[in-house]
Amino acid sequence: xxxxxxxxxxxxxxxxxxxxxxxxxxxxxxxxxxxxxxxxxxxxxxxxxxxxxxxxxxxxxxxxxxxxxxxxxxxxxxxxxxxxxxxxxxxxxxxxxxxxxxxxxxxxxxxxxxxxxxxxxxxxxxxxxxxxxxxxxxxxxxxxxxxxxxxxxxxxxxxxxxxxxxxxxxxxxxx
Amino acid sequence: xxxxxxxxxxxxxxxxxxxxxxxxxxxxxxxxxxxxxxxxxxxxxxxxxxxxxxxxxxxxxxxxxxxxxxxxxxxxxxxxxxxxxxxxxxxxxxxxxxxxxxxxxxxxxxxxxxxxxxxxxxxxxxxxxxxxxxxxxxxxxxxxxxxxxxxxxxxxxxxxxxxxxxxxxxxxxxxxxxxxxxxxxxxxxxxxxxxxxxxxxxxxxxxxxxxxxxxxxxxxxxxxxxxxxxxxxxxxxxxxxxxxxxxxxxxxxxxxxxxxxxxxxxxxxxxxxxxxxxxxxxxxxxxxxxxxxxxxxxxxxxxxxxxxxxxxxxxxxxxxxxxxxxxxxxxxxxxxxxxxxxxxxxxxxxxxxxxxxxxxxxxxxxxxxx
Amino acid sequence: xxxxxxxxxxxxxxxxxxxxxxxxxxxxxxxxxxxxxxxxxxxxxxxxxxxxxxxxxxxxxxxxxxxxxxxxxxxxxxxxxxxxxxxxxxxxxxxxxxxxxxxxxxxxxxxxxxxxxxxxxxxxxxxxxxxxxxxxxxxxxxxxxxxxxxxxxxxxxxxxxxxxxxxxxxxxxxxxxxxxxxxxxxxxxxxxxxxxxxxxxxxxxxxxxxxxxxxxxxxxxxxxxxxxxxxxxxxxxxxxxxxxxxxxxxxxxxxxxxxxxxxxxxxxxxxxxxxxxxxxxxxxxxxxxxxxx
Numbered sequence: 001x002x003x004x005x006x007x008x009x010x011x012x013x014x015x016x017x018x019x020x021x022x023x024x025x026x027x028x029x030x031x032x033x034x035x036x037x038x039x040x041x042x043x044x045x046x047x048x049x050x051x052x053x054x055x056x057x058x059x060x061x062x063x064x065x066x067x068x069x070x071x072x073x074x075x076x077x078x079x080x081x082x083x084x085x086x087x088x089x090x091x092x093x094x095x096x097x098x099x100x101x102x103x104x105x106x107x108x109x110x111x112x113x114x115x116x117x118x119x120x121x122x123x124x125x126x127x128x129x130x131x132x133x134x135x136x137x138x139x140x141x142x143x144x145x146x147x148x149x150x151x152x153x154x155x156x157x158x159x160x161x162x163x164x165x166x167x168x169x170x171x172x173x174x175x
Numbered sequence: 176x177x178x179x180x181x182x183x184x185x186x187x188x189x190x191x192x193x194x195x196x197x198x199x200x201x202x203x204x205x206x207x208x209x210x211x212x213x214x215x216x217x218x219x220x221x222x223x224x225x226x227x228x229x230x231x232x233x234x235x236x237x238x239x240x241x242x243x244x245x246x247x248x249x250x251x252x253x254x255x256x257x258x259x260x261x262x263x264x265x266x267x268x269x270x271x272x273x274x275x276x277x278x279x280x281x282x283x284x285x286x287x288x289x290x291x292x293x294x295x296x297x298x299x300x301x302x303x304x305x306x307x308x309x310x311x312x313x314x315x316x317x318x319x320x321x322x323x324x325x326x327x328x329x330x331x332x333x334x335x336x337x338x339x340x341x342x343x344x345x346x347x348x349x350x351x352x353x354x355x356x357x358x359x360x361x362x363x364x365x366x367x368x369x370x371x372x373x374x375x376x377x378x379x380x381x382x383x384x385x386x387x388x389x390x391x392x393x394x395x396x397x398x399x400x401x402x403x404x405x406x407x408x409x410x411x412x413x414x415x416x417x418x419x420x421x422x423x424x425x426x427x428x429x430x431x432x433x434x435x436x437x438x439x440x441x442x443x444x445x446x447x448x449x450x451x452x453x454x455x456x457x458x459x460x461x462x463x464x465x466x467x468x469x470x471x472x473x474x475x476x477x478x479x480x481x482x483x484x485x486x487x488x489x490x491x492x493x494x495x496x497x498x499x500x501x502x503x504x505x506x507x508x509x510x511x512x513x514x515x516x517x518x519x520x521x522x523x524x525x526x527x528x529x530x531x532x533x534x535x536x537x538x539x540x541x542x543x544x545x
Numbered sequence: 546x547x548x549x550x551x552x553x554x555x556x557x558x559x560x561x562x563x564x565x566x567x568x569x570x571x572x573x574x575x576x577x578x579x580x581x582x583x584x585x586x587x588x589x590x591x592x593x594x595x596x597x598x599x600x601x602x603x604x605x606x607x608x609x610x611x612x613x614x615x616x617x618x619x620x621x622x623x624x625x626x627x628x629x630x631x632x633x634x635x636x637x638x639x640x641x642x643x644x645x646x647x648x649x650x651x652x653x654x655x656x657x658x659x660x661x662x663x664x665x666x667x668x669x670x671x672x673x674x675x676x677x678x679x680x681x682x683x684x685x686x687x688x689x690x691x692x693x694x695x696x697x698x699x700x701x702x703x704x705x706x707x708x709x710x711x712x713x714x715x716x717x718x719x720x721x722x723x724x725x726x727x728x729x730x731x732x733x734x735x736x737x738x739x740x741x742x743x744x745x746x747x748x749x750x751x752x753x754x755x756x757x758x759x760x761x762x763x764x765x766x767x768x769x770x771x772x773x774x775x776x777x778x779x780x781x782x783x784x785x786x787x788x789x790x791x792x793x794x795x796x797x798x799x800x801x802x803x804x805x806x807x808x809x810x811x812x813x814x815x816x817x818x819x820x821x822x823x824x825x826x827x828x829x830x831x832x833x834x835x836x837x838x
Contacts, residue, residue, distance in 0.1 A: 375604055
């Protein structure tokens with residue numbers, strides 16, 4: 001079972017990113033679950049979402065304690081949250097943008113999702129949309145197939161720029 | 176159709192297909208998504224129901240009652256304080272023999288304010304004459320909601336059914352969902368006592384001590400009759416759509432020396448704990464109770480029993496443990512865990528089984544300094 | 546004079562108290578409503594008056610429902626009938642306690658949602674069914690079992706609360722004026738949406754006057770100006786004849802209070818409060834009728 005934890009701030013789309021990723025995995029004919037940890041819902045507050053992907057039905061509901069991959073949609077969260085907490089040995093990190101922090105030796109990848117969203121004018125209520133480009137980056141990392149990523153995005157969003165954003169992130173992420 | 180959905184959306188999808196004439200509901204976390212989704216279905220024309228945005232849960236159930244007695248199919252959804260606020264009408268619905276279906280998203284009760292999963296809300300409604308079923312996956316929430324309408328409306332039942340799903344851990348988790356073509360699985364509702372102005376009757380008038388108990392017995396008689404209706408409905412569902420559930424969801428129980436009994440999502444996660452224990456050579460099994468009312472006959476003879484209660488009756492004990500103790504003559508190890516959304520992992524569950532002390536009660540996480 | 550149908554929907558086998566005016570009210574309401582009618586009834590005197598299972602004195606279906614739930618229950622019933630293309634009248638028949646106190650939230654919600662129904666509050670100014678405890682509708686100075694020294698507070702003005710919901714039709718009536726009541730119920734049921742009729746229903750055992758004076762007591766309430774008969778149709782107020790006359794030349798309030806045991810020993814201050822409230826109400830309604838406010 002592959003376990004992923006996504007860190008974002010309320011309103012940035014971390015919860016939707018988890019759902020998109022699960023849907024893409026499902027379109028890859030795998031089993032997947034996606035769920036946020038819900039606290040009091042406040043715009044701008046740190047939010048954690050979880051995704052599990054497996055070849056078999058998933059019967060676990062508790063939070064992910066030892067993820068294999070950590071996704072950070074807003075690097076400023078690293079100042080207040082230990083995002084690496086529980087990351088398995090050999091686990092990976094995907095950041096949005098540059099690498100300002102000590103990642104304690106974990107393999108860390110980065111792609112500028114915010115710039116991609118702004119370039120395509122994917123902005124809702126003043127916030128760049130990060131949940132669709134990040135799926136492209138995760139496809140590049142092999143978590144899901146790119147075909148399924150695009151399928152999942154188009155199932156949930158009618159605006160074609162979302163697929164374009166995923167494709168851009170797929171291109172721009174350097175493994 | 177195959178897709179992914181949350182538990183809430185799965186319930187709404189089932190309701191859309193069943194198409195009740197009247198839906199009355201009041202939003203409450205974590206049920207809100209059901210109400211929002213239904214409102215959207217009604218607004219965009221996918222669902223032809225009369226949707227009544229009531230001003231309280233008491234009125235939600237009252238409106239369902241008023242609609243149901245005309246012979247209309249009705250649905251509502253609530254949670255926690257909302258369920259308790261409508262408690263009076265919950266009783267009225269069963270006493271009035273109205274086949275209302277309600278989704279209850281299980282959530283703890285204040286104070287302090289807590290929006291996470293716990294079963295104490297619906298447990299406080301267990302004596303109302305409602306059938307109660309607890310589900311553990313998104314698919315099961317959908318399938319069971321469909322079955323709930325057929326069971327409630329069956330002429331040998333005519334009692335309301337409450338479909339319970341864990342707040343957030345099931346209501347908000349995305350899992351795969353396969354929707355079905357309903358066909359004639361749910362026949363049209365024929366309410367024998369529906370209001371007919373050409374045959375005017377009084378409903379629920381003053382009823383004296385020499386008559387009242389007969390109506391109470393009639394509820395119990397139907398509750399007992401509902402057992403075979405549940406069985407036949409689940410069997411037909413399985414034959415048509417290929418998924419079967421039953422009164423309990425048993426996992427590796429056949430040869431088990433110890434069985435863990437629980438409900439809801441913890442009951443599904445318990446299966447993972449059983450796999451771990453089996454690898455260590457411990458013959459353990461999991462029995463997840465689905466139908467809590469009518470309470471099923473459980474075969475737990477000759478085994479150790481561990482019960483997880485996500486609820487509590489103060490001054491008495493875990494409510495599920497008590498049901499197991501009294502119906503199975505077992506001396507379970509009673510574990511109180513998961514209150515107010517407390518994290519309970521499969522490792523924890525395996526630990527409950529390994530550390531069991533039959534006849535004792537254990538509050539998970541409680542230490543002498545709490 | 547209005548032709549009132551001979552058909553009876555309330556039979557003579559009720560279990561009402563002698564001199565009960567609310568059963569008269571119900572009789573005329575049902576004559577106006579006719580057979581395609583369902584009554585929704587919260588706990589109130591009529592819960593008993595309708596008869597005890599397995600008998601019923603009612604010749605229309607009656608759905609008895611919990612105290613606070615009548616208007617919400619009617620909401621669901623009306624929605625279901627209208628969805629089934631049925632024009633059946635849905636009438637809530639509730640006492641003052643079930644209306645101005647415990648049922649007010651459901652009442653407010655049903656009116657806000659524009660439920661197609663008629664809500665009738667028959668007002669005997671206390672919880673009569675259970676032996677006269679105070680309600681929000683009990684007038685100042687009236688003795689009840691829970692205000693043995695006379696009620697210190699003012700009668701809640703449910704009409705102004707309902708008015709704030711801007712219903713297409715609302716009216717007051719009194720059991721002593723059955724033709725007026727009949728006409729108002731008929732008119733209300735001809736209009737779609739939420740309608741409200743507030744009927745004063747004097748209560749011999751509760752108000753402590755001789756049973757044969759039940760009609761007279763209603764007339765005195767109107768003639769002294771303690772009860773004003775009016776209609777509000779799409780916002781336009783009409784004060785009805787008997788109250789018009791009472792506004793010009795009211796009978797002294799003592800003629801109304803005197804025969805009632807509940808007002809025995811009422812203080813001068815309480816009487817003044819009743820009079821001044823009645824005058825304020827009359828003035829406001831007159832101004833509204835003239836279109837001034």
